[in-house]
Amino acid sequence: xxxxxxxxxxxxxxxxxxxxxxxxxxxxxxxxxxxxxxxxxxxxxxxxxxxxxxxxxxxxxxxxxxxxxxxxxxxxxxxxxxxxxxxxxxxxxxxxxxx
Amino acid sequence: xxxxxxxxxxxxxxxxxxxxxxxxxxxxxxxxxxxxxxxxxxxxxxxxxxxxxxxxxxxxxxxxxxxxxxxxxxxxxxxxxxxxxxxxxxxxxxxxxxxxxxxxxxxxxxxxxxxxxxxxxxxxxxxxxxxxxxxxxxxxxxxxxxxxxxxxxxxxxxxxxxxxxxxxxxxxxxxxxxxxxxxxxxxxxxxxxxxxxxxxxxxxxxxxxxxxxxxxxxxxxxxxxxxxxxxxxxxxxxxxxxxxxxxxxxxxxxxxxxxxxxxxxxxxxxxxxxxxxxxxxxxxxxxxxxxxxxxxxxxxxxxxxxxxxxxxxxxxxxxxxxxxxxxxxxxxxxxxxxxxxxxxxxxxxxxxxxxxxxxxxxxxxxxxxxxxxxxxxxxxxxxxxxxxxxxxxxxxxxxxxxxxxxxxxxxxxxxxxxxxxxxxxxxxxxxxxxxxxxxxxxxxxxxxxxxxxxxxxxxxxxxxxxxxxxxxxxxxxxxxxxxxxxxxxxxxxxxxxxxxxxxxxxxxxxxxxxxxxxxxxxxxxxxxxxxxxxxxxxxxxxxxxxxxxxxxxxxxxxxxxxxxxxxxxxxxxxxxxxxxxxxxxxxxxxxxxxxxxxxxxxxxxxxxxxxxxxxxxxxxxxxxxxxxxxxxxxxxxxxxxxxxxxxxxxxxxxxxxxxxxxxxxxx
Numbered sequence: 001x002x003x004x005x006x007x008x009x010x011x012x013x014x015x016x017x018x019x020x021x022x023x024x025x026x027x028x029x030x031x032x033x034x035x036x037x038x039x040x041x042x043x044x045x046x047x048x049x050x051x052x053x054x055x056x057x058x059x060x061x062x063x064x065x066x067x068x069x070x071x072x073x074x075x076x077x078x079x080x081x082x083x084x085x086x087x088x089x090x091x092x093x094x095x096x097x098x099x
Numbered sequence: 100x101x102x103x104x105x106x107x108x109x110x111x112x113x114x115x116x117x118x119x120x121x122x123x124x125x126x127x128x129x130x131x132x133x134x135x136x137x138x139x140x141x142x143x144x145x146x147x148x149x150x151x152x153x154x155x156x157x158x159x160x161x162x163x164x165x166x167x168x169x170x171x172x173x174x175x176x177x178x179x180x181x182x183x184x185x186x187x188x189x190x191x192x193x194x195x196x197x198x199x200x201x202x203x204x205x206x207x208x209x210x211x212x213x214x215x216x217x218x219x220x221x222x223x224x225x226x227x228x229x230x231x232x233x234x235x236x237x238x239x240x241x242x243x244x245x246x247x248x249x250x251x252x253x254x255x256x257x258x259x260x261x262x263x264x265x266x267x268x269x270x271x272x273x274x275x276x277x278x279x280x281x282x283x284x285x286x287x288x289x290x291x292x293x294x295x296x297x298x299x300x301x302x303x304x305x306x307x308x309x310x311x312x313x314x315x316x317x318x319x320x321x322x323x324x325x326x327x328x329x330x331x332x333x334x335x336x337x338x339x340x341x342x343x344x345x346x347x348x349x350x351x352x353x354x355x356x357x358x359x360x361x362x363x364x365x366x367x368x369x370x371x372x373x374x375x376x377x378x379x380x381x382x383x384x385x386x387x388x389x390x391x392x393x394x395x396x397x398x399x400x401x402x403x404x405x406x407x408x409x410x411x412x413x414x415x416x417x418x419x420x421x422x423x424x425x426x427x428x429x430x431x432x433x434x435x436x437x438x439x440x441x442x443x444x445x446x447x448x449x450x451x452x453x454x455x456x457x458x459x460x461x462x463x464x465x466x467x468x469x470x471x472x473x474x475x476x477x478x479x480x481x482x483x484x485x486x487x488x489x490x491x492x493x494x495x496x497x498x499x500x501x502x503x504x505x506x507x508x509x510x511x512x513x514x515x516x517x518x519x520x521x522x523x524x525x526x527x528x529x530x531x532x533x534x535x536x537x538x539x540x541x542x543x544x545x546x547x548x549x550x551x552x553x554x555x556x557x558x559x560x561x562x563x564x565x566x567x568x569x570x571x572x573x574x575x576x577x578x579x580x581x582x583x584x585x586x587x588x589x590x591x592x593x594x595x596x597x598x599x600x601x602x603x604x605x606x607x608x609x610x611x612x613x614x615x616x617x618x619x620x621x622x623x624x625x626x627x628x629x630x631x632x633x634x635x636x637x638x639x640x641x642x643x644x645x646x647x648x649x650x651x652x653x654x655x656x657x658x659x660x661x662x663x664x665x666x667x668x669x670x671x672x673x674x675x676x677x678x679x680x681x682x683x684x685x686x687x688x689x690x691x692x693x694x695x696x697x698x699x700x701x702x703x704x705x706x707x708x709x710x711x712x713x714x715x716x717x718x719x720x721x722x723x724x725x726x727x728x729x730x731x732x733x734x735x736x737x738x739x740x741x742x743x744x745x746x747x748x749x750x751x752x753x754x755x756x757x758x759x760x761x762x763x764x765x766x
Binding site for chain 2: 018021022023030091092094095096097098099
């Protein structure tokens, strides 16, 4: 198989993730969308690593996975705290930054 | 021997500075009052002794002594030195200043004995500072040091006029004196700086040699000398800057004697004497000096005739005599003016201290509250009459020769106009001074009731409230003064009868009277050379009729005063009515004060109003508009921040798209 199917898969997953981030009202949904986008990036990285026979892409994927895990943990912790304080996790209710 | 006189002069100069520093820093001593006063008096005595020794050496020395230290170094050479320039002129001035300062400080021991101790100490600290500054002015080797000391004496004058700062009128008079002299000082500073640009030096000796070798550029020199003259006008109370001097009488009388009669006000004359070689190069400025001097002399003499306040009469007479000195300088004979400065310093200090003794005894400044004092205070009366005769220019008294010199110099310079004015002034001087003598010392004593409340009349006088009845005046005074001790001569309440002053006050009076007489006799019989070795003989050119006519005019003035106020052959009211309009104008001080007030009101306040409008509406307006715009723009733009995460994601997405497009299209 060539490079293209991987990239298409990656693009599709990225778009699904982006769609989720932009349309979900629930903060947890947004976080899930972000996870999807991250994984799309991971697929991209691995595909290119294989295609160019360069191990650097693999190494970066490992890094990204670590960061994704941390991000998910932190994000969920923030959401839980937010829920305790505001009794909601709906993104459109959390508009403290509104000018 | 030569260096010796420099050291002596330096000692004389620095002793009062030492006294001032001690009194200023060691405040427990100052707050003790009387010991502080004695310390200051001792320092003044030491200064006087050194000054006399310096003068005795220098009056026969051939060369002036320069004792200077570098100051203001600039690129390898010094712009100005600090130190003393000891010559005949400066040492004789030093003697006058230290003598009068010593006598006045001694006199104040008695005069101000009712002051609270801290105020007493403060008074002596100021006195020492003044003595230091004035001697520094006299000894200054360059114009820069002279200017600094000039400002210092102005400061001391301010502090001492406002010595009773609890009185609003005294505080106002102090500020008035400071401002008006400052107006002249600005001109003087400009003149000094311009002179430095033209000549490249501040040093008086160097300037002198430059002028002697015609190395000074003549172009623009008139402006420079006129600027210097402006400073002298302010300090020496020349028209139209004379208005501060009569108000300066708000200070204690010994201060008036020292600062506003004998020494500080003559600083302007001294400056012109010191720089007369510059003025000699600018005859047009000299002409201005002469005319303004003569006009000032006449104006002040007329004003003195209508004053009821004894100190104001003396103040106007000081202005008038300063006009005399200035006219002599304007006639190109600075030495005559300087001689009059010296004799005037002696007899005017005597007159002021005598007036102080009267005020101390009567408790009032106003002539109507006096009368018949010769019987009660024979010694004061004697010395006062000696001073009066000196001022009137009667032969063998102090002011006779110097006045003749001036008249001779003015006539010799073909200044007929000023000469006639001065002759008229000679008569007026004799008249108004003997008016004071007859009203105060002879005639009927003032009613006792008036005397008892008299101190109140004095306090209220300066507000322009002429006390018509003692009762109202007393009320005015008591509402004004929170502190009874600030009333001059307050002890009168305890002893209603006028009496001779204590010995501390009598002694200086006698010293000055004897000094005046000695100088008068000495100069009359041709001893002028020792007094003023630098001066060229001038009276030779004077015609023979000059002396008899001048003395005759003075005698006529005395006679008129005698007939009016002693024998009452001429009714004073009739005399006053004969000069109706002039008298009315003089009572309003010829509206000069009003003109100043008007100028202040229209020019200064008007200008302030314009500046205020510009600040309020233009400067502030621009800032307000700018800040309003900023706030509005913020208000408009805050709508972008919705607070919804998705909107931010759209923002990021749009940004990325723009970046990609840029990459595609531009690069």
